[in-house]
Amino acid sequence: MNDAAPMIDIRDLTVTFTGGRKPVHAVNGVTLSVQRGEVVALLGESGSGKSVTLRSLLNMHPKHRSRLNGSVIAAGQDVLKLSGRALADYRGRVASMIFQEPLLALDPVYTVGAQIVEAIRRHEKATLAVAQARALALLQKVRIPSPERRLQAFPHEMSGGMRQRAMIALALACNPQILLADEPTTALDATVQIQILLLLRELQRELGLTVILVTHDIGVAVEVADRVAVMYAGRIVETGPVREIIRNPRHPYTQGLLASRAHDAMSGARLDAIPGAPPDLAALPPGCAFAPRCRFSAAACLAEAPGSVAVGPQHSARCLRLAELAAA
Amino acid sequence: MAVGAMDSRATITPIQVSEGYWRGVARRLSRDPVAMVALAIIVALVLMAVFAPYLAPGDPIKGSMLRRLKPIGTPGYPLGADELGRDMLSRLIYGARLSLFMGVTPVLAAFALGSALGIFAGYVGGAINTAIMRTIDVFYAFPSVLLAVALSGALGAGLTNALVSLTIVFIPPITRVAESVTTQVRNRDYVEAARASGAHGFTIVRVHVLGNVLSPIFVYATSLISVSMILASGLSFLGLGVRPPEPEWGLMLNTLRTAIYVSPLVAALPGVMIFITSISFNLFSDGLRTAMDVRT
The missing domain is CATH 3.40.50.300 (P-loop containing nucleotide triphosphate hydrolases)
Known part of the structure; x- marks a missing residue:
């Protein structure tokens, strides 16, 4: 192209x-x-x-x-x-999409990390460890404070702004x-x-x-x-x-x-x-x-x-x- | 730059595995005293059923005309003897086997079949949903006890037929719960978001629908165990389930009813066991519902 x-x-x-x-x-x-x-x-x-x-x-x-x-x-x-x-x-x-209300657009029963890992592994043959490392890098990229801990947080445990950052990280998961x-x-x-x-x-x-x-x-x-x-x-x-x-x-x-x-x-x-x-x-x-x-x-x-x-x-x-x- | 520094650190820091949904549920459940007591009783009942031959002091089948309807506290017969002089304690211990089996099996079978049917109906929607759900509605025309009795009567008496009819009785309510939660979940933004990020229909059902739908259905199913036990006891009471002389609480209640004026306390014992078991399952299911709701 x-x-x-x-x-x-x-x-x-x-x-x-x-x-x-x-x-x-x-x-x-x-x-x-x-x-x-x-x-x-x-x-x-x-x-x-x-x-x-x-x-x-x-x-x-x-x-x-x-x-x-x-x-x-x-x-x-x-x-x-x-x-x-x-x-x-x-x-x-x-192409990927960011939604209006991150609390509704993130699945409540999975941690943010698990959702990003799932999105990565959906499109690429990445091992779990590689996908987890990338999820962490993504959370750092969208500047979520203490990203290691946030990977394991459920959406309802985060603030609105943090959730939207996580949503952006999720949207950017597959570049x-x-x-x-x-x-x-x-x-x-x-x-x-x-x-x-x-x-x-x-x-x-x-x-x-x-x-x-x-x-x-x-x-x-x-x-x-x-x-x-x-x-x-x-x-x-x-x-x-x-x-x-x-x-x-x-x-x-x-x-x-x-x-x-x-x-x-x-x-x-x-x-x-x-x-x-x-x-x-x-x-x-x-x-x-x-x-x-x-x-x-x-x-x-x-x-x-x-x-x-x-x-x-x-x-x-x-x-x-x-x-x-x-x-x- | 700060971000770059964090990036390089990320490669060395080992990533902790997330706690996971079930671990969290277990943690919350362990902090609920009522649920834990109920769970302890359930575990005790299961152990009692498994180790019945070692726990029971006597033979649950062998009777003695001399010891008919001995009261509670008779030496050698701590909980008395029934109308045929069989040791009540031994019969109650052995009875846990069939009673628990008949309480849990139909619910498990109906949980599997009903969830599959309900999730399918809810996810597919449209005319297929209508066809499935209206068929299910037909079963609601009959009270569950009547339906269980009618089905088992039609299939013929016997343990297997009783289990089959109880399963059929429990499929409609579980299907309905499954369908309604699936319909809700299907229209949620996160399902749309998953689709927007390239998830296939099957992945969406497996990950996002099942993940959100199974716990409410499971909680509902655990609350049906007590109903199932009572219905199973009822079938045995009517002679449609377990046949004498097998010990089963419902059947024992039936055979002892003739002695209710002579020895009311002994006659009430199987009912007490049914009561304790079903209330334990109910309280445990309440605790489970609270523990599984991650949003609170």
Whole structure:
């Protein structure tokens, strides 16, 4: 594989869940490519399809209850076509995932060490002693204090931050190239969040990981990401370098998200929330999904979904009125 | 750098083997006085059953018309004699063999079969789950005593048939417990996480599902041992289990009931043994449940 090819290349991904009464269109044509060693944050509200997109990268959706179209290429492999042995080899070794709530994502009846050892031996023919030594090195790498002792600790015996470190160690057990993080700091308290984010960024640089991070917290995205992709109703509405998105958001939804932050709000002033609620994914409007909540929506917005328009280097947005709004 | 220094040390420091789940359970259990007393009684009963020929002062089968219904404390017959003049102490000691066997065997068999069925149903889910669980529900239409009696009656009297029918009686509740905990565990994040890190379906069942599911099922199964003993005694009492003159507590209770007005204390003794055994199993199973719950 040459270095120029993107590490992750998602093209026109659509995910529809067919389990319920009405099909739910969770992801509607996501195209995203991530270079080797790049950190991309998927930003959006609950139900915007960010986690679903992330799970597609591991082909985790149940076959009989979901329909996936488009293509997902990661590290040169067509993920959606993988199955059985090849899929199991891909998961954990090429791409692995960090979950939101480490207490739930670690098995309560095994020690942290045993879980890491199991993950290593699942993919490699390592002896128990070798795997244990590697587990210890991993705990040191994620800077868990007194790692020898923590190897033998059960998840419930650790603090939240320590558990998330253990979860990261578990995800890195088989030296994956791609790390997928599903809201890795949402369940942690504020002081621990920043430590985990710093650790993630440091590990990413040290190991040259390609990272996709799902979050609804712009602060988290700013902290670790190189690039941000803002999702709304299963589409990427705006993508660009972090700095560009923060300084010069072009899509009204991104502008709304940035305005709603508590970060530089005046004490006593009302937060500038986006009115309305995200659309029902089982009955999406034909036009721009954000139009019903958009301050700038025009009649044309309701008619057809806007395509992606480049507004700067690496910066693009999906809005019909980009030019008019920029002029205004 | 600090991390590098620790790395080099790691290669020399031998890694301690983790305590392991069962070691932890044993440690917690040993600190529970009630469970330990119950365990001691169970062990004593098992030893009594194993070494019955050495412990029993007399022959449990041979009777004597002269000594019928001797009261407790008669010289040579410390616990009296039954309606056929057989030594009660010897019969109670020998009776532990069949009674324990009939209490434990059906539960073990049902534990194996019921867990397999329940875990399979719970993990596979969907229509297969519905088919298995609704079939199991049919058995719930009958009270367990009635079901045991009906099955053993249909199969015919005898020890093997009694064991088979008791096993069938215990499969549905164990399957149901197994299915419900498996369904819960299957949707947990750590199962998803294991899948995300490349575990195969079988590995997930063996490591993550079994690891989390077996202890609640096992605890539930130990609580069924006392029920099984009582049901087995009941079957023997009705003449469907053990046949006379074999000593078995339930059967002894049956044969002695005619003497309940003449010698009530002697007649109550097999019941006392059943009571002690079943309460020990119950208390032990309570302690086990607490000790196995690592989350507390």
